[in-house]
Amino acid sequence: MIINKVFNEDAMVTMSKLPQQVDLVLTSPPYNTSRVNTKNLYNRRYSKFVDCMSDSNYIKWTIEIFKGYEKILKPNGVILYNLSYSAEKPSLMHQVVAAIIEKTDFMIADTIVWKKTGGVFPCVVSPNKLTRVTETIYVFCRKNELKTFKTNKRVTSLRETGQKNYANITNFIEAANNDGATDLNKATFSSDLVGKLIDIYAPDKFSVIYDSFIGTGTTARAAMKKDMCFIGSEIDPDQVAYFHTYLESIPKLERRNYKIRLLLHEFPE
Secondary structure (H helix, E strand, O other): OOOOEEEOOOHHHHHHHOOOOEEEEEEOOOOOOOOOOOOOOOOOOEOOOOOOOOHHHHHHHHHHHHHHHHHHEEEEEEEEEEEOOOOOOOOHHHHHHHHHHHHOOEEEEEEEEEEEOOOOOOOOOOOOOOOOOEEEEEEEEEHHHOOOOOOOOOEEEEOOOOOEEEOOOOOEEEEOOOOOOOOOEOOOOOHHHHHHHHHHHOOOOOOEEEEOOOOOOHHHHHHHHOOOEEEEEOOOHHHHHHHHHHHHHOOHHHHHHHHHHHHHOOOOO
16 A cells, blocks of 8 residues: 555545555545635635535535545544534535435544634624634544544553543644645645644554545644654645645655654554
8 A cells, every 4th residue: 555645636536546454534625615706706715626516416425435435444443524614504514424424334433622723703794603713523433333443542540340441531622723824725724633633543653544635735744743654635736746845845854764763663464
């Protein structure tokens, strides 16, 4: 399996080539929240992706993506799926989650609230909508793995009965909003958030993390800093080039040391 590579192609194409060797899927898909307005700025979030499908098509598209995850995700691995909603379609993300549960082998194992630590746009033009400072990370596991999916909760003590007590990890994470908008992607992911999620859910050093909508490479950057491996898919060649430019900017010594640690790591057969 090829690791530490961003494929310039649709996620479904990438997943069709991958074996069941991915430890963790971690991604923030397009939310389908762009809209037509008086200036026709309906697709302003992404340079190549049309983020304004019909609700039914968006749900069907998501289901196909999750069927791809089913093929590549190792037993007891999880999917961390960041979704949000628009003022015009606040119910859509809940419809998406319901469809995933109904039409795939996955279920919700947990939900994480991500509180953004950066500035937010106050909602001052609506008489009834609140200012949003959080987003949701849905933790999906296979329906037959609810009691066995992996986290990094360590054992802290053992009761007289033999029952184990585990570290207390809350489902509330404070992390930076993003890594800064670019002309290519106005909705870049947060490497701060990704790093904290990796700490909880990536089972081992050099676990393989797949991001099906990797954009400018936020998940890959966070994975490398944590001594993890990554695979990404991105349809926009300019965003892939942006990530390659980032790789070239990493000091040679840092890149070399990462490669040495990777080579010394013993991967299971």
